[in-house]
Amino acid sequence: MPYFFNTPEDRRAMLDAIGVARVDDLFDDIPAEIKLQRPLEVPPALSEVELERHMKQLSARNTAASESLCFLGGGSYDHFVPAVVDHIASRGEYYTSYTPYQAEASQGNLQVFFEYQTLISELTGLDVANSSLYDGGSAACEAVLMALASQPKRRRVVVAGSVHPEYREIIETYLINLDAELVTVSALDGGVSGDELAAAIDVETACVLVQQPNFFGALEDVDEIARQTHEAGAALIVAVDPISLGLLKRPGDYGADIVVAEGQSLGIPMQYGGPYLGIMACRETFIRKMPGRITGATVDRSGGRCFVLTLQTREQHIRRQKATSNICTNQGLMALRAAVYLAAMGPQGMRETAELCLQKSRYAADRLTENDRFELAFDRRTFKEFVVRDRQGRVTSLLDEAARQGVFAGVALGRWYPELDDCFLVAVTEKRTKADIDRWAECLANSEVGASAVHA
Amino acid sequence: MRNQQATQLLFELSRPGRRAARMPACDVPKADLGELLPEQHRAKRPLPLPELAEPDIVRHFTNLSTLNMSVDTHFYPLGSCTMKYNPKRNERLASLAGIAGLHPYQPDATVQGMLQLLYELERMLGEIAGLEAVSLQPAAGAHGELTALMVAAAYFRELGQQRTKVLVPDSAHGTNPASAAMAGFDVVTVKSTATGYVDQADLVDKLDEHVAVFMITNPSTLGMFERRIGPIAEAVHAKGGLIYLDGANMNAILGITRPGDFGADMMHYNPHKTFSGPHGGGGPGAGPIAVTAALAPYLPGPRIYRDEDGAFSLVDAGPRSIGRVRSFFGNVGVLVRAYCYILTHGPDGLRQIAENAVLNANYVLSQLKDVVDVPQGERCMHEFVASAARLKAEKGVSAMDVAKRLLDFGFHAPTVYFPLIVPEALMIEPTETESKETLDEFVAALRQVLDEQVDTLKEAPHTTMCSRPNEVQAARQPVVSWS
Ligand SMILES: Cc1ncc(COP(=O)(O)O)c(C=O)c1O
Numbered sequence: 030m031p032y033f034f035n036t037p038e039d040r041r042a043m044l045d046a047i048g049v050a051r052v053d054d055l056f057d058d059i060p061a062e063i064k065l066q067r068p069l070e071v072p073p074a075l076s077e078v079e080l081e082r083h084m085k086q087l088s089a090r091n092t093a094a095s096e097s098l099c100f101l102g103g104g105s106y107d108h109f110v111p112a113v114v115d116h117i118a119s120r121g122e123y124y125t126s127y128t129p130y131q132a133e134a135s136q137g138n139l140q141v142f143f144e145y146q147t148l149i150s151e152l153t154g155l156d157v158a159n160s161s162l163y164d165g166g167s168a169a170c171e172a173v174l175m176a177l178a179s180q181p182k183r184r185r186v187v188v189a190g191s192v193h194p195e196y197r198e199i200i201e202t203y204l205i206n207l208d209a210e211l212v213t214v215s216a217l218d219g220g221v222s223g224d225e226l227a228a229a230i231d232v233e234t235a236c237v238l239v240q241q242p243n244f245f246g247a248l249e250d251v252d253e254i255a256r257q258t259h260e261a262g263a264a265l266i267v268a269v270d271p272i273s274l275g276l277l278k279r280p281g282d283y284g285a286d287i288v289v290a291e292g293q294s295l296g297i298p299m300q301y302g303g304p305y306l307g308i309m310a311c312r313e314t315f316i317r318k319m320p321g322r323i324t325g326a327t328v329d330r331s332g333g334r335c336f337v338l339t340l341q342t343r344e345q346h347i348r349r350q351k352a353t354s355n356i357c358t359n360q361g362l363m364a365l366r367a368a369v370y371l372a373a374m375g376p377q378g379m380r381e382t383a384e385l386c387l388q389k390s391r392y393a394a395d396r397l398t399e400n401d402r403f404e405l406a407f408d409r410r411t412f413k414e415f416v417v418r419d420r421q422g423r424v425t426s427l428l429d430e431a432a433r434q435g436v437f438a439g440v441a442l443g444r445w446y447p448e449l450d451d452c453f454l455v456a457v458t459e460k461r462t463k464a465d466i467d468r469w470a471e472c473l474a475n476s477e478v479g480a481s482a483v484h485a
Numbered sequence: 486m487r488n489q490q491a492t493q494l495l496f497e498l499s500r501p502g503r504r505a506a507r508m509p510a511c512d513v514p515k516a517d518l519g520e521l522l523p524e525q526h527r528a529k530r531p532l533p534l535p536e537l538a539e540p541d542i543v544r545h546f547t548n549l550s551t552l553n554m555s556v557d558t559h560f561y562p563l564g565s566c567t568m569k570y571n572p573k574r575n576e577r578l579a580s581l582a583g584i585a586g587l588h589p590y591q592p593d594a595t596v597q598g599m600l601q602l603l604y605e606l607e608r609m610l611g612e613i614a615g616l617e618a619v620s621l622q623p624a625a626g627a628h629g630e631l632t633a634l635m636v637a638a639a640y641f642r643e644l645g646q647q648r649t650k651v652l653v654p655d656s657a658h659g660t661n662p663a664s665a666a667m668a669g670f671d672v673v674t675v676k677s678t679a680t681g682y683v684d685q686a687d688l689v690d691k692l693d694e695h696v697a698v699f700m701i702t703n704p705s706t707l708g709m710f711e712r713r714i715g716p717i718a719e720a721v722h723a724k725g726g727l728i729y730l731d732g733a734n735m736n737a738i739l740g741i742t743r744p745g746d747f748g749a750d751m752m753h754y755n756p757h758k759t760f761s762g763p764h765g766g767g768g769p770g771a772g773p774i775a776v777t778a779a780l781a782p783y784l785p786g787p788r789i790y791r792d793e794d795g796a797f798s799l800v801d802a803g804p805r806s807i808g809r810v811r812s813f814f815g816n817v818g819v820l821v822r823a824y825c826y827i828l829t830h831g832p833d834g835l836r837q838i839a840e841n842a843v844l845n846a847n848y849v850l851s852q853l854k855d856v857v858d859v860p861q862g863e864r865c866m867h868e869f870v871a872s873a874a875r876l877k878a879e880k881g882v883s884a885m886d887v888a889k890r891l892l893d894f895g896f897h898a899p900t901v902y903f904p905l906i907v908p909e910a911l912m913i914e915p916t917e918t919e920s921k922e923t924l925d926e927f928v929a930a931l932r933q934v935l936d937e938q939v940d941t942l943k944e945a946p947h948t949t950m951c952s953r954p955n956e957v958q959a960a961r962q963p964v965v966s967w968s
Contacts (some may be wrong), residue, residue, distance in 0.1 A: 034918070046852065124764075125763050131949070150949055195809055275532065277527065357659070365765075
């Protein structure tokens, strides 16, 4: 086996030192009747050459969206990842270390997490950020739990139907075992209904969760939502697309109390859904209720600046069942990637990226709807994603056929919104060129022939 | 000499007008920004992010990285964390474009290789666990615990049983009781015996028909195999409860015994421990769970389905599923590495992992037992827990002092102060991917440390960039961002 050291001589010497005859004797504590009496039924060992061949065969049976024309979104995007991000994240000192329990042996990671937290605060306009949660969905859920814990008498959670359906599903999964009520406000015309939202928020409401831009790519009236939420004394949680903040108002600037985000856009490969990055930032008042690791600055014995994990009395290893969350292992390496990404982009790069997304998605929407088979499903301002209705209502065959031509044209919405089963969600990142968009539009416009051929 | 160039904070290095990434010019007809984005939504000023040149960014993060200890550079016997070697082939293979470049919402027909990999991994993890069904969705061990406890809650809800309690040994990892609370259960702590086993009398005392789950770590957090796991599981099952196995210590028993064979109904893996996923400075990990057939219908969805022709698809998990616990499929990149690792080892290799991990730990124990107290005895599984309690009483030297001083010798410290039931705990897990020479050097260093002057220890470490950060100040007046 490739990673062991012990030679037969080492083994002999070690067994002698221990004072047993055979390695098996070390397992004497395991009762014979529960020992496995056969080899595990897993495939035989592969050499590196064979493993690489096998993995390349598997890989060849996938069509990578990153290598094709990718217009897929819905929380995971084909944004550009500068080479510096991969380079830094592939340093063994980062990716083969662990949680900085021993601050003196982890100043590199700790400073990076402190910088990451600062960058997230700057990005969102909120006071404090933690050093990562699992993903955008579980971060949204943790935010809800944090809001409930902050006002324990209030047990109502109001969520906009235009929040990512998977995030909503996670919240539902978590809340079913807890004493809390989940109210979902419909979003029939591509955004949350203001009146319905107002009606849903009451004095029992602990928090309101909206997404900006929402799952359909559209902008919500966040100022009004913030006003309604705060009037009822509830906390406003906003899920954001970090890339959009190159142009859009920061949530802290319109009154969000807690911000969560899927950080995948910030330099993390799509890799079929993970590992990604759960971003969480909030107002200072929540800090002692926050989940996850928090890094703080302090001084050492000789007065020099250094960094430590702080406010650990919130955490499971100290507070056990009274902890603010059960999270232990987080997504540290993904936070590093996001920090390097944001450092490389800077204010100008973020602005340019956001503007390209905005302009190109507008162009794509115009281009596609030149064909009257397609129309925009909603009359709303959008950022980088928009919803298209296929007037022929054959979304699945349309998208499947485009995929066969190497164009990942969009995400069908019917599985989450039955009323939108003739619609699909399109994302356009800064990586798409005019030629890409033209090809995508033509591919969709010309698909009729293919579609009828399939059905024939 | 230690290079400190560019290791100030990014914000201190920033100069107006510098930049690294530059985006291409817009190649589509540009619409007026005001028309696309009403004033109300637009930021009034540029983001207050630092402005840096690319060479500065590289030097900054590269020089900072050298302030970390890591598995690639140091022996890292951090107990309970299984800091084994992270194979480089896994890194390369997980970043193949056909793996890393897949979008989670691609049509199933375009990800057949990925679905096959994940399907096969589910089967492998089921076989290693001795349990029928696997969900790869949870994002870390703690997330797996929570997911499995939600599965248990759904199971009892359907049975119409009011089971409100989860029993957790006092030696358990903090995530166990924290997960139980998040799943809505009341946590009841079960005592351990002086030698670190579950106190069976206390367990039986606390078992009743309101107990949903008994969470047990086996091998335990003391590095001991719970010999009486059979009767324990029987007692819990007899009252209608379920056994949850915290699989953090699977490295010690791969191919030797299986949780399903010793009574577990559900368990999580930590692929970032057992199956060599790099720990990433804190993560990512993954937390796949394995459960019995009776619990399978409650697992989160979607599930991977293989039809008679061998085609794979993602299917809805059905009405009894607890629903999602995470967006998208899961921490796939970590799972791919675990798959590569299992394939690299095969059945014999997996067993040899456990054998070498246990051999190495026992060897270190044999070389230290005359100078440190190891309350649970002369033998261990993959790790053991020493106590510095006597040292503390006699010389005033704490486990933390010993840990800090080891850093000066170029060794990462063991886990300290866990498990909570061992005073001044030093938890040492060498893993199988270390040589006898390294273990001998570590032993020699630790023996020397235990002999040193009290002041040398109290002021340690002496060779690192900082020493003994003021944690009290950090917590009292938190400074968690630069301003
Ligand atoms: C015994 C034990 N249980 C559970 C966990 C939690 O796993 P994770 O950190 O992957 O969430 C750990 C890891 O730190 C552990 O050591």
